[in-house]
Amino acid sequence: MKTGAYRRKKITNVVVHGCLALLSIIWVFPLIWVVLTSFRAGKGSYSKNFIPEEFTISNYTRLFTETGVFDFPQWFVNTFVVAIFSCLLGTFFIISIAYVMSRLRFPARKGMLNIALILGMFPGFMAMIAIYYIFKGIGMTEGVLKLVSLVLIYAGGSGILQFYVAKGFFDTIPKGLDEAAYIDGANKWEVFTRITIPLSKPIIVYTVLTSFIAPWTDFILAKVIIGSEAKYYTVAIGLWNMLEKENIYQWYTRFAAGAVCVSIPIAILYVLMQRCYSDALSGAVKG
Amino acid sequence: MAKKNKIRKEVTVQNAFRNGDIFTRLSFLVMGLGNLKNRQIVKGILFLLSEVIFIAYLCMGGIGLLRGLVTLGTSTGEEVFNEQKQVYEYTQGDNSMLFLFYGLLAVFAVVFFVILWVCSVRSAYTAQLMREKGKEIPTFKEDVKSLLNENIHKLLLSAPVACVFAFTILPLIFMALIAFTNFDRNHQPPGKLFHWVGLDNFAKLFESSSGLGYAFWHVLGWTIVWAVFATALNYILGIILAMVINREDTRCKSFWRFIFVLSIAVPQFVSLLIMRTMLQPEGAVNALLQQFGLIDSALPFWTNTTWARVTIIIVNLWVGIPFTMIQTTGILQNIPKELYEAAKVDGANAVIRFVKITLPYMLFVTTPYLITQFIGNINNFNVIYLLTKGAPASMEYHNGTAGKTDLLVTWLYKLTIDFKDYNYGAVISIAVFVLSAVFSLLAYRHTGAFKNEEGFQ
Numbered sequence: 001m002k003t004g005a006y007r008r009k010k011i012t013n014v015v016v017h018g019c020l021a022l023l024s025i026i027w028v029f030p031l032i033w034v035v036l037t038s039f040r041a042g043k044g045s046y047s048k049n050f051i052p053e054e055f056t057i058s059n060y061t062r063l064f065t066e067t068g069v070f071d072f073p074q075w076f077v078n079t080f081v082v083a084i085f086s087c088l089l090g091t092f093f094i095i096s097i098a099y100v101m102s103r104l105r106f107p108a109r110k111g112m113l114n115i116a117l118i119l120g121m122f123p124g125f126m127a128m129i130a131i132y133y134i135f136k137g138i139g140m141t142e143g144v145l146k147l148v149s150l151v152l153i154y155a156g157g158s159g160i161l162q163f164y165v166a167k168g169f170f171d172t173i174p175k176g177l178d179e180a181a182y183i184d185g186a187n188k189w190e191v192f193t194r195i196t197i198p199l200s201k202p203i204i205v206y207t208v209l210t211s212f213i214a215p216w217t218d219f220i221l222a223k224v225i226i227g228s229e230a231k232y233y234t235v236a237i238g239l240w241n242m243l244e245k246e247n248i249y250q251w252y253t254r255f256a257a258g259a260v261c262v263s264i265p266i267a268i269l270y271v272l273m274q275r276c277y278s279d280a281l282s283g284a285v286k287g
Numbered sequence: 288m289a290k291k292n293k294i295r296k297e298v299t300v301q302n303a304f305r306n307g308d309i310f311t312r313l314s315f316l317v318m319g320l321g322n323l324k325n326r327q328i329v330k331g332i333l334f335l336l337s338e339v340i341f342i343a344y345l346c347m348g349g350i351g352l353l354r355g356l357v358t359l360g361t362s363t364g365e366e367v368f369n370e371q372k373q374v375y376e377y378t379q380g381d382n383s384m385l386f387l388f389y390g391l392l393a394v395f396a397v398v399f400f401v402i403l404w405v406c407s408v409r410s411a412y413t414a415q416l417m418r419e420k421g422k423e424i425p426t427f428k429e430d431v432k433s434l435l436n437e438n439i440h441k442l443l444l445s446a447p448v449a450c451v452f453a454f455t456i457l458p459l460i461f462m463a464l465i466a467f468t469n470f471d472r473n474h475q476p477p478g479k480l481f482h483w484v485g486l487d488n489f490a491k492l493f494e495s496s497s498g499l500g501y502a503f504w505h506v507l508g509w510t511i512v513w514a515v516f517a518t519a520l521n522y523i524l525g526i527i528l529a530m531v532i533n534r535e536d537t538r539c540k541s542f543w544r545f546i547f548v549l550s551i552a553v554p555q556f557v558s559l560l561i562m563r564t565m566l567q568p569e570g571a572v573n574a575l576l577q578q579f580g581l582i583d584s585a586l587p588f589w590t591n592t593t594w595a596r597v598t599i600i601i602v603n604l605w606v607g608i609p610f611t612m613i614q615t616t617g618i619l620q621n622i623p624k625e626l627y628e629a630a631k632v633d634g635a636n637a638v639i640r641f642v643k644i645t646l647p648y649m650l651f652v653t654t655p656y657l658i659t660q661f662i663g664n665i666n667n668f669n670v671i672y673l674l675t676k677g678a679p680a681s682m683e684y685h686n687g688t689a690g691k692t693d694l695l696v697t698w699l700y701k702l703t704i705d706f707k708d709y710n711y712g713a714v715i716s717i718a719v720f721v722l723s724a725v726f727s728l729l730a731y732r733h734t735g736a737f738k739n740e741e742g743f744q
Contacts, residue, residue, distance in 0.1 A: 016531060020532070030562060096444065096446075106440050109440075112444075119455055121662075121724045121727045123696055123699075123716055126458075126699075126713075126716035126720070127458040129704070129709075137388055152454065153454055160451055161451075187435055188437070189439055192439065216554060217554040239557070240556060240673075252564070266554050270552035274613065
C-alpha cells in the first residue's frame with residue numbers, strides 16, 4: 001500500500017516536471033529563435049533550419065554602422081533621452097500626487113480621487129488622438145519638438161493616473177511617524193522630504209523603473225506623435241518598420257539583432273521592477 | 288484645526304455678499320479690493336491684475352473665439368482677384384478644427400476665471416473676518432511660506448493637475464465634442480468646414496442596417512468575445528500554472544518562475560512581432576511543420592478569419608499566463624491548507640478541489656483584478672495591431688475600414704489615423720468608455736480598499 005502511494009506520487013512528479021519542461025520550451029522558443037536569428041548569416045524571415053547554418057555578428061555591426069536607411073543608434077539615443085526625462089518628470093508627478101492623496105486631508109481630495117477614477121475609464125487611446133491634433137495645431141509635432149511632446153505626454157498623460165500603487169504604499173507608513181515629527185517642530189515639507197521619501201525607496205525605484213521602461217515598450221503613442229519621420233523614431237517604431245512588407249527581406253536579421261539589443265536591458269530592468277513591486281507590497285515599515 | 292474649518296465653512300460667496308462690508312462687496316466687481324484694504328498688497332494686486340488680463344483677453348478676441356465655437360467657422364477658402372498684382376490669390380478659409388480648439392480653450396479660460404473670482408471674493412471676506420476678530424492677517428510672505436506647510440498639497444499638486452488638465456481632460460472633452468460634428472474625411476480643414484450635427488453620428492453608428500452600423504455591432508461582438516476568452520483563459524490557466532509551480536514536490540521553483548517571467552520581461556512589441564513572422568504562411572512554424580511532414584500546405588494562421596481569431600487568443604495566452612502567474616502566486620499561498628486536507632479526506636480529486644475550493648476563493652479575492660484585466664483586454668491595442676493589424680480585411684465592414692480581428696480600439700485607430708473619419712472615431716471612443724465604465728464601477732464597488740480606505744492607517 002505504501003509503495004503504491006509512493007509510486008503514484010513519483011509518477012505525478014515526473015508528469016508534472018515533464019509538462020513544465022514542455023511549457024518552458026514553448027515559452028522560450030520564440031526568444032531563443034530571435035537570438036539565433038540575430039546571429040544568422042543571410043537575409044529574409046524564412047529559414048529552413050532552427051539552428052542557422054552559418055553564424056555571424058555582422059547583423060549587429062551593420063545595425064550600428066550602416067545608418068543610411070534606418071539609423072538604429074539614433075533611435076536608441078532618442079528613446080534613451082525621452083526615457084530619462086519622462087522618468088524624472090513622471091516620478092516626481094506620481095510621488096507628489098500619491099503622497100498628497102495618501103497623507104494629507106483637504107476639501108477637494110475626495111472629489112479629485114473620484115475624477116481620477118473616472119478619467120482612468122476612458123480608453124487611453126481616445127485622448128491620444130486628440131492630443132495629436134492639439135499638438136499639431138500648436139506646432140508641437142515639428143522636428144525635435146516631437147520628442148519633447150513625447151516626454152510631456154509620457155510624464156503628464158494618462159500615466160499620472162496610475163498613482164494608486166504608490167498611494168497604497170504611502171498608506172502603509174504609520175501616521176505616528178509624521179505626528180512625532182510635527183511635535184518636534186517639523187513642517188509638512190520636511191516630513192515629506194526627510195521622513196516619507198527615505199522610507200519609500202522600493203516604491204520610488206518601482207516608479208522610476210516603470211516610467212523608464214514605458215518609452216522603450218510603448219508603440220502606439222510614439223507612432224501617432226512621430227508619424228513617418230525616421231530621424232525621430234523610437235526603437236519600438238523603428239523595429240516595427242523594419243518588418244513592414246517592403247523592408248522585411250533585407251532587414252529581418254538586423255531586426256532580430258536590434259530586438260536583442262533592446263530586450264536584454266529592458267528585461268533586466270523589468271525583473272528588478274518586479275522585485276521592487278513585491279517589496280513595496282509588503283509595506284514600508286516592517287515589524 | 289476645528290476653528291479653522293469653522294471659518295472656512297463660514298466663508299462662502301453668499302455670506303460674503305450678505306455680511307461683507309463695503310470693500311468686500313466691491314470686491315465682487317473689482318477683484319482684490321478687499322485684500323488691498325486689509326494691507327494684503329501683493330495678493331490684492333495679483334487678483335486685480337488677473338481681472339485686467341482676463342477682460343483684455345475677452346476684448347482682444349476671446350469673445351470672437353467663443354462665437355467661433357458655436358459657428359465652427361463660416362468662410363471656406365476661395366479665390367480672390369488681386370487688382371494690384373493682376374492675379375488670382377487663394378484666401379485662407381476658416382479652420383474649423385482650430386475654431387473648436389481655441390473655442391474650447393476660451394471656455395476653459397472663462398471657467399478658470401470664475402474659480403479665481405470665487406477665490407478672490409472669499410479671500411476678501413476672510414481678511415475682513417480676521418480683522419474684525421482682531422487676528423493677524425497673514426502677509427504675502429506668510430502665504431508663500433504656508434505652501435511648505437498647511438498648503439503643501441497646493442504646491443505638490445499644481446504641476447500634476449495642470450498636466451492632467453492639458454493632456455487628459457482637455458483632449459477628452461475635445462474628442463467628445465468631435466462626436467457631435469461631421470468632421471469626417473469629406474470635411475477636412477483647412478479648405479473645408481465642418482459643423483455641429485447633434486446626435487447624427489450616434490444614430491448612424493448604432494443603426495445596424497447601414498454599413499457602418501453593421502461593422503460596429505460585429506466589431507463590438509468580436510471585442511466582447513475576445514475580451515471574455517482572453518481574460519478567462521489567461522486567468523484559469525495562469526492560476527493552474529502558479530499552483531503547479533508551487534506544489535510541494537516541484538523542484539527548482541524559482542527556475543521555472545524565471546523562465547516564464549522572462550517571456551513577459553521582453554518588450555511586447557518584440558515578442559509579438561516575432562510571433563507574427565513565425566506564423567506567416569512561409570514563417571518558421573509552417574516551415575517546421577512541413578519539414579516534419581505533418582501538413583501539406585501552410586496553415587492559414589493570419590489569413591482565415593476563424594484561424595486568425597483563435598491564433599490571436601492563443602498567442603495572447605503566451606503573453607498573459609505568466610502575468611497571471613506572478614499576480615496570483617502570493618494569493619494562492621494564503622488559501623488555508625485545512626480546506627484542501629478536509630476535501631482530500633472526503634475523497635475529492637484534484638479537479639474537484641480546484642473547481643470547489645481554489646476557484647471560488649480566488650474569484651472572491653481577485654474580482655477587481657479580473658475586471659481590470661477584462662477592461663484592459665477590451666482596450667488591448669498592442670496584441671491585435673502588432674499581430675494582425677485587424678486583418679483579414681472585410682469589405683462588409685464599412686467598405687473595408689475594419690477587418691475581422693479588429694477590436695473597437697484598433698478600428699478607432701484606423702478610422703482616425705488612416706481614414707480621417709474623426710467623428711465616428713469619437714463616437715466609438717465614447718462607446719468604449721461606457722463599456723469600460725460599467726465594468727469599472729462593478730470592480731470598484733467590490734474592492735475593500737474603496738469601501739474602507741483608512742482601515743489600515
